[in-house]
Amino acid sequence: MVDLTERKAKASAWFSELRDRICAALEALEYEAPKTLYWGAPARFERKAWERKDHTGAPGGGGEMAMLRGRVFEKAGVHVSTVHGEFAPEFRAQIPGAESDPNFWAAGLSAIVHPRNPHVPAVHLNTRYVVTAKSWFGGGSDLTPLLDKRREASDRDATAFHAAMKTACDRHAVASYEKYKAWCDEYFFLKHRNEPRGVGGIFFDYLDSSDWDADFAFVREVGTAFLEIYPTLVWRNIATPWSKEEREEQLVRRGRYVEFNLLYDRGTAFGLKTGGNVDSILSSLPPEVKWP
Amino acid sequence: MVDLTERKAKASAWFSELRDRICAALEALEYEAPKTLYWGAPARFERKAWERKDHTGAPGGGGEMAMLRGRVFEKAGVHVSTVHGEFAPEFRAQIPGAESDPNFWAAGLSAIVHPRNPHVPAVHLNTRYVVTAKSWFGGGSDLTPLLDKRREASDRDATAFHAAMKTACDRHAVASYEKYKAWCDEYFFLKHRNEPRGVGGIFFDYLDSSDWDADFAFVREVGTAFLEIYPTLVWRNIATPWSKEEREEQLVRRGRYVEFNLLYDRGTAFGLKTGGNVDSILSSLPPEVKWP
Numbered sequence: 001m002v003d004l005t006e007r008k009a010k011a012s013a014w015f016s017e018l019r020d021r022i023c024a025a026l027e028a029l030e031y032e033a034p035k036t037l038y039w040g041a042p043a044r045f046e047r048k049a050w051e052r053k054d055h056t057g058a059p060g061g062g063g064e065m066a067m068l069r070g071r072v073f074e075k076a077g078v079h080v081s082t083v084h085g086e087f088a089p090e091f092r093a094q095i096p097g098a099e100s101d102p103n104f105w106a107a108g109l110s111a112i113v114h115p116r117n118p119h120v121p122a123v124h125l126n127t128r129y130v131v132t133a134k135s136w137f138g139g140g141s142d143l144t145p146l147l148d149k150r151r152e153a154s155d156r157d158a159t160a161f162h163a164a165m166k167t168a169c170d171r172h173a174v175a176s177y178e179k180y181k182a183w184c185d186e187y188f189f190l191k192h193r194n195e196p197r198g199v200g201g202i203f204f205d206y207l208d209s210s211d212w213d214a215d216f217a218f219v220r221e222v223g224t225a226f227l228e229i230y231p232t233l234v235w236r237n238i239a240t241p242w243s244k245e246e247r248e249e250q251l252v253r254r255g256r257y258v259e260f261n262l263l264y265d266r267g268t269a270f271g272l273k274t275g276g277n278v279d280s281i282l283s284s285l286p287p288e289v290k291w292p
Numbered sequence: 293m294v295d296l297t298e299r300k301a302k303a304s305a306w307f308s309e310l311r312d313r314i315c316a317a318l319e320a321l322e323y324e325a326p327k328t329l330y331w332g333a334p335a336r337f338e339r340k341a342w343e344r345k346d347h348t349g350a351p352g353g354g355g356e357m358a359m360l361r362g363r364v365f366e367k368a369g370v371h372v373s374t375v376h377g378e379f380a381p382e383f384r385a386q387i388p389g390a391e392s393d394p395n396f397w398a399a400g401l402s403a404i405v406h407p408r409n410p411h412v413p414a415v416h417l418n419t420r421y422v423v424t425a426k427s428w429f430g431g432g433s434d435l436t437p438l439l440d441k442r443r444e445a446s447d448r449d450a451t452a453f454h455a456a457m458k459t460a461c462d463r464h465a466v467a468s469y470e471k472y473k474a475w476c477d478e479y480f481f482l483k484h485r486n487e488p489r490g491v492g493g494i495f496f497d498y499l500d501s502s503d504w505d506a507d508f509a510f511v512r513e514v515g516t517a518f519l520e521i522y523p524t525l526v527w528r529n530i531a532t533p534w535s536k537e538e539r540e541e542q543l544v545r546r547g548r549y550v551e552f553n554l555l556y557d558r559g560t561a562f563g564l565k566t567g568g569n570v571d572s573i574l575s576s577l578p579p580e581v582k583w584p
Contacts, residue, residue: 069584192564255577262554263564272484272555282484285547287584291577292361 004131007212008105011129015080015109018223022078022111023066025231033072034239043070050277054085065280072238074116077283082107091274096206097132105131112284118250119237121145121157125226126267127219137219138205141165141226142184144198144257146250151199157233158199164229165202172218174209190260197260254286261285296423299504300397303421307372307401310515314370314403315358317523325364326531335362342569346377357572364530366408367579371572374399383566388498389424397423404576410542411529413437413449417518419511429511430497433457433518434476436490436549438542443491449525450491456521457494464510466501482552489552546578553577
């Protein structure tokens with residue numbers, strides 16, 4: 001018989017471990033940044049626990065936000081949560097397994113990084129494990145270069161990011177890079193502007209190959225692939241000075257990121273409607289934005 | 293028999309006239325601003341026409357954007373449009389009169405003003421005339437003070453704005469101030485933050501008292517009430533100097549305005565989904581915003 005309790009514990013523990021490793025990697029970059037471009041002291045992540053109330057008013061788990069507001073990373077959030085309860089009636093039809101039994105359990109990690117330097121791409125990572133009458137993993141990671149000239153699939157940052165995600169998928173029979181890449185391009189798309197949010201990456205959901213250990217190994221690999229590639233991309237661009245015009249372009253491009261997250265992102269809408277923590281959900285919004 | 297052609301022409305002509313008067317009033321304030329606080333030359337509105345394609349691909353009317361980026365008004369938009377066509381099947385159930393006949397015609401004016409000085413409130417005005425198998429007016433105006441200390445119903449700006457809207461309603465038997473004020477409070481509310489967007493005003497929709505001339509007279513009065521009260525409120529606060537902290541508070545408060553418009557505003561969602569002009573719809577977003 002499947003031991004869900006053990007799986008839940010393993011998934012939660014991994015998300016916490018990954019959070020610690022991502023925070024450490026970003027703090028190291030804060031520390032090592034060239035002083036000629038990045039003034040002030042290197043910043044550290046600040047952690048804040050929160051508790052969730054279910055729609056019935058009962059305790060429903062909670063999470064921990066970790067926010068860094070620094071010299072390299074103008075705003076970075078790395079959040080974990082482990083929540084449980086009952087889906088409100090209006091959501092049950094949309095969630096696999098929730099039609100028959102509204103109880104759910106979910107754990108996950110979300111990371112969103114908005115660097116100060118317009119040459120350094122922004123990035124997003126999310127992985128989660130969801131248990132209803134069914135159970136599955138979901139998540140992905142995608143890159144958002146801020147300057148138009150860096151937003152080509154042939155750009156060396158985009159190429160390296162895609163290669164890292166392809167390697168992560170190719171190592172696991174349960175994953176399909178082609179499918180997940182296409183899903184990512186489809187998902188992170190601003191229909192009203194007919195333009196992608198960034199250069200893509202991978203996106204997957206409802207992953208349940210019936211080999212839980214294999215699925216979980218892939219999900220861990222997405223996290224470690226992120227940990228290898230993103231700091232590399234930051235380091236590549238960290239010493240490139242930027243102009244006032246490039247900062248302006250970055251601030252306007254960030255507006256498109258806001259438009260995506262508030263108009264289209266399922267996680268944002270879902271979190272706001274299911275009693276998620278507003279501060280951590282909206283911590284994805286960039287620190288400074290322009291719609292000139 | 294009802295002459296819809298004449299009503300449409302009268303409504304469209306009024307929205308254009310009101311647009312001209314609002315633009316002139318805001319340009320006058322740009323011109324008269326005290327030079328000690330507002331540097332640079334006074335700005336003028338720039339107009340840009342756009343054409344709409346219906347969901348079938350047929351021509352569907354269009355509109356004219358007017359944008360001012362100035363020293364008093366960091367960003368102001370006053371837009372008119374006259375559009376027509378066929379509602380796409382997914383919208384027909386939501387629109388009165390569209391179930392039986394998908395053809396529609398609509399004209400309207402929208403104004404959104406984001407002043408530079410955090411002491412000067414932002415404002416929004418919208419009025420529209422919609423014709424399906426039914427026909428009605430809708431619209432309203434609401435005030436958004438940016439500083440917490442000015443966001444009380446007892447504040448003198450809020451009091452004056454509410455009084456102006458009450459007078460406009462009280463002069464017309466077809467309007468109910470109590471109802472429209474409550475509707476405004478309900479509509480401009482950020483559920484995820486459990487807070488109102490601003491201090492309210494009036495909001496009405498589906499106004500069809502069966503006396504078209506009376507309904508139209510009220511809608512015109514909403515426009516003229518706006519023209520009387522908003523420049524007064526600007527003038528009251530225009531000479532108050534602001535601190536860096538007040539500017540910061542303004543930029544953060546503007547983030548809530550963005551959250552409302554992208555998460556909740558029916559007009560924004562409707563416009564983006566029905567082939568409206570993306571530039572004019574999203575011109576409501578403030579010029580500079582922070583989510584620190």
